[in-house]
Amino acid sequence: MKILVANRGEIAVRVMRACRDMGLACVAVYSDADRTSPHVRYADEAYPLGGDEPMASYLRIDKLIDIARRSGADAVHPGYGFVAENPAFAAACRDAGLTFIGPEADVIALMGSKTAARSAASRAGVPVVPGTDTPLDASISDGELGAVADRVGYPLLVKAVAGGGGKGMRTAPTSHDLPSAVRAARSEAGSSFGDSTIYFERRLERPRHIEIQLLGDEDGTIVPFVERECSIQRRHQKVIEESPSPVVDAALRRTMATAAAAVAREVGYTSAGTIEFLLDSDGRFYFLEMNTRLQVEHPVTEMVTGVDLVQWQIRIARGERLTLPVDAMIEPSGHAIECRIYAEDPEAGFMPSPGHIRTLREPSGPGIRDDSGVAAGFTVPIFYDSMISKLVAWGCDRPQALARMLRALGEYEIGGIRTTIPFFRWVLAQDDFKAGRFDTTYLDRVLAARNGQPFVEAAPLTEEIAVIGAALHGFLRGPAAGGRSESGPATAWVRTGRLEGLRR
């Protein structure tokens, strides 16, 4: 069996590792900018897509199918992002006689509509966040929208039906804010998803984001896993995930796992998927949406259950039945935490920091897993998402997992570009974070309150060592570094060296 991985970077490498563990051949695809990407070098075979922008490369269904055929691949793994939740891609694979490693195209399409997904959850008897169950298109008058919004109640969220990742989403704290929120959400939804229909959802006050990973096979067996806590978000993007949640007890865990499995069963779900919930401060949970793919944070589940979710995706796709011990999958073994390492400069408002990686030292040691997609000598392209690696730490309990993560962040050295590593060191030192006291609004609130203070303030001694290091580097490298000799006039050799130094 040969698998084409229709993705790039760290997730492509992650999927190929599962292939190699199973003795399967793997095929990479790459854009021009990714010619020397680790996922190309790791693969057994690699085919160019041409182009750089996603629209010209990793989103080109025609090229992906053509390469799958030419390479003789039997199956296609879409990773996450790009074509992973595009039902047209799943259908194109099926029509080309390729196995799509994921759910059926019509299930992707169904759950891709946020309102249809809410209806499915309601049919399964699972509570949904109060809101509208029918899409609101442009034909609905402002007066009608106002009446619908009044029934939902304020504060409310205006969300894109085709949405995800915080795009096409606006808050309306009062009825006064509704028209501008609707306008902005429609405009962003139209440009991001080509569909400007919206719906309303009541905005819960300070909820936690808790989600349930699950696997489904073609026999209809659904296995839910212990929850993931994903409340640490910056501008609606998850940045730290954990399993288990510091606030979910065994009874709530079982209830949420049962609810998630009911939604998956309702839609006949196969492969790996995730049901996202909001949990309020009273312990009530509400269905938010379903992601019909593998998720970035899947490793924390793997670390506390010992299950390789990507291998199971492949096994389910080739017709195997789930043989996992169901009860054990909601019993976490220890605690795991993941930090998403982005090529962004936290000291400059998280500005993108693509560019050439000159040196790289990855963390290791007890309990550490680094799912990385970059290497020294690689230039992080400007065209794609800024996530370059997922750093995961496991410990026998939460304090040990956090301590190991902090240690690993200290070991992780990426020279040449800026990354969010210093920011994570700061978050992990916060008392509220350490105590598990946070919700989805926590990070944006504490970041706003910091007012741009640097995340890292080095001790004076460290600064002095840096000064000594810079000078010693020049001294040991020789006279070309430009040190002024005190032993009389420079020799011709030294002068030449200085000139070369100047020319550089």
Add this chain to the structure above:
Amino acid sequence: MTFAVEVNGRIRTVAIERTPREGQFRVSVDGHVHLIEAARVGASGLSLIVPEKGRASHDVEVLEGPATGEMTVRVGHDSFRAVVNGRRAVRADAGEQGVSGEQRIVSPMPGRVLRVMAAEGDQIGAGQPLIVVEAMKMENEFRSPKSGRVKHIGVREGMAVEAGRLLAIVE
């Protein structure tokens, strides 16, 4: 051999000489003398041990560039920008020097110019958006640091820019 090393806006004079002991150096920083044991590790690594400070061990990495004498020095997990024997580094953030005179707006990162919102000769106010550069699916808006006249626009919409590329000059 002496070096003028600038870190965090402060220039220190560093004098280095070898001691009779292999790998040991006498390092004076603005007159304060330290004995340092130094060993190179690859092209950019330095392992420093300070015998008189309880043999404290420091993992240092020095990456040169882009200009001569400019380097990034990492000590443990702290990074510093240093300039050795250079002209005094010009601060990128105008806040430190005030915003009088001609202001050059430079892209700190590579990317693609998404929008140019002013033309040469335009009168603009402080904080008014000038140019949007997109990288990694994120838009970054560059605003005028002062009110004045747009003297120069260095890019066109759709253009790819490198880090350090001059975007605009406001006078």
